[in-house]
Amino acid sequence: MTTASREHIRWFRNTAPYINAHRGKTFVLMIGGEVAQHDNFYYIIHDIALLNSLGIRLVLVHGNRPQIDERLQQAGIENKFHQDIRITDSVAMPHVADAAGALRAQIEAGLSMGLPNSPMQGASIRVCSGNFITAKPIGVVDGVDFQHTGRVRRMDIAGISQQLAAGSIVLLSPLGYSPTGEIFNLALEDIAVHCAAAINADKLLLFGSAAGLINSEGKLLRQIAVGDMANLKFYDKEQARLAATAQRACLAGVERCQVISYQDDCAMLEELFTHDGSGTLVATDDYEQLRTATIDDVGGIIELIEPLEQQGVLLKRSRELLETEIKQFRLLERDGRILACAALYPYPDEGCGEVACVITHPEYRGGKRGQRLLRELEAEARRLGLDRVFILTTQTAHWFIEQGFEERSRDDLPAKKQNLYNLQRKSKVFFKSLS
Template sequence: MDFVSLFRNSAPYIHAYRGKTTVIWLRDQAISQERLRSLISDLALLNSLGLKLVVLFDADCFEQRLNPQDIIDDDTLKQLTEEIGRRRYMLEALFSQGIANSPMHGSKMRVISGNFVMARPAGVFEGQDLKAQGRVRRIDVAAIREQLDKKHLVLIPPLGYSITGDILYLPPEQLVIELAKQTFADKVVIVGDNPLTFSQGQKEMDVSTLEALIHTTAPDQPAYLELLVASKVSRAGIARCHVVDGTVDGTLLAELFTRDGVGILIPRDQYDTFRRANLNDIQGILALLKPLEIKQILVKRDPEKIASQIDSFVVNERDGMIIGCAAVHKLSENQAELACVAVHSDYQNNGRGDALLVEVEKQARKAGITQLYALTTQTEHWFVERGFKRVDVSALPEDRIKLYNFQRNSKVYTKSIA
């Protein structure tokens, strides 16, 4: 796909994301010198496109990752605050770059960080005082909103401040969930280990499936923590959580602005679904049918014809785009014709047509249909492989025979779905 097509296909996402709040958690893997400069450019681009960004970053500077039950003594806190300060200033410096001929030229981004998060001590765990280990007490959402409305990026370190003036370390895996919940974020993006090694290439799953996978996986596996947090984010009511590989350039943009993404998506809503068509789907259906009409695989249908039959259509919608359709036109009390079967070229040869047929047959059975007919000139093998049998034209119901186009000479197939 060339640049123009890619840019055009990203337009729906630009429109959808404008004005929406996104919490982004940058894990250690993403905060490396070789990766960070391009990542900052991508975040600046997201900001310029109208996303409201709250960015949380890791600050773990020890050989063993800190856990929420670890004791944070004075020496540990000193090392943490020094590393947090270093990373914060490095991030602010990179967001300030603007030399000519660079992605950041003219961005003029404002990065705001401050005492947005109030914390309390975690207290005693299994008889041990965790000292400067903290938990979120309150987030100043109004102040964060004020900065986001000014198109500023809000930078959140894994620290909070207590009412007694103490500095407390806040585990980022807990803080990201609280930030998303309390700011009513539309989306959370976790930039860390490659999640596809964890999921064996599966790019989207509901939270129950993800939790089952986590339950059978060792905690030391790459991306385990990222996906564990993603499951909790989803359970907290956030509409969508993305986990992407922070070690590969461009994954943030590729995940957010392409239909299939490059990471793992955990949606609360139905991201990829089959449903009955409505009048808003007419243009999407026509776009699917047009290539097949040009090849004379299907008879040309105008928008008015589709509109009059819209209740007969089932569509496969993926992230707002119609990628598959089929129609079931009733011929008698228990007989119907399967027509207009089409799948977007990007999704052919991967089982979409089979899934569409399964859904069509399920809905047809609910409507009392026991016999399906299909008329075809060029795709007979597809129907044969899915249980359809060749019959003579005379096998069609009488009213359908009257409408049969003998000049087109379509072959007739039938299948019992009782």
């Protein structure tokens, strides 16, 4: 087997935790009309088929803005907008319905492929579309009648769930129907947010032209907590629209939204099946969870500290000792993987506590995770009534000095700690006041 082949096998092996985590979960994919016009759409269809084969329940919500624009232009009909919302009159409505129907057929045809020697071979995907959306008219806003442009009134949750349970991919077009039999042109984003929230989707995936969400300075934002979005500015309307949609979905109860590129081949698979992904994650809270360690985390902590123990940076701890002291540890975790850890050992009689084992995984250094853990331990020390924390270190003194620690004599250590001081290591002692 060649080196390249082995790399592919190793990559496949590393996807196993994500395959297990995603199986049986429900994802909503928001696919704008621009996506269907791009050459990479052919490969996105293949990736959707792969997700389906891995047991992921999928709802595809497609848009058709450029397709409507083309039809109206060909028919010599003016495009009318107010507040960036299309006004759909009785003349435009047939073209809107035609655009939706044609694109729905294109997607269904793509998912029906089964060519030999292709990723679609043997897929046998069932696609279900229908009147899952009940709509209502927008009505008159600022004196402007939006006529056949509407909003989602409710989703047929039972109907969608039934089709997903049967293994079908549910395909939602940007059309809704009223109890009186009227057809309404709906916004793609409105459907995606309502659907993801209504069916309790685990993820909403949003496709855009860029790699993810890019701020006004041109930087790709790898992850954003919803609470931080109010202070962000984005470099174009598409970015702002995607960010607003992700924010709405999270506030409606969808825990995670991921913004990815429809132009980059494999972007969706990279986002879903690798540690760092390819785009931007928008979450209701911090993507990396800070929590107290449990006995099940001992193996992950050992994985972090062993290399540093071998280098002499840390004093060696046995598994038995870690199991005894596990409640002293705090962790930063992402998708079940421990990225960083730190521990606090209180000495309440002396009003101080020891901070120890502040470690970040080598692949995740530079993200201020150590500072975040240190702040958490300092806050915990205050809650315990301690007014100082200290550390013993041989090689990381400068980092702790940058965090406000000052060097002291080992005579300042609590008596119990002085008795355990290792004279051969000659660790330096640093204290930090919490007052």
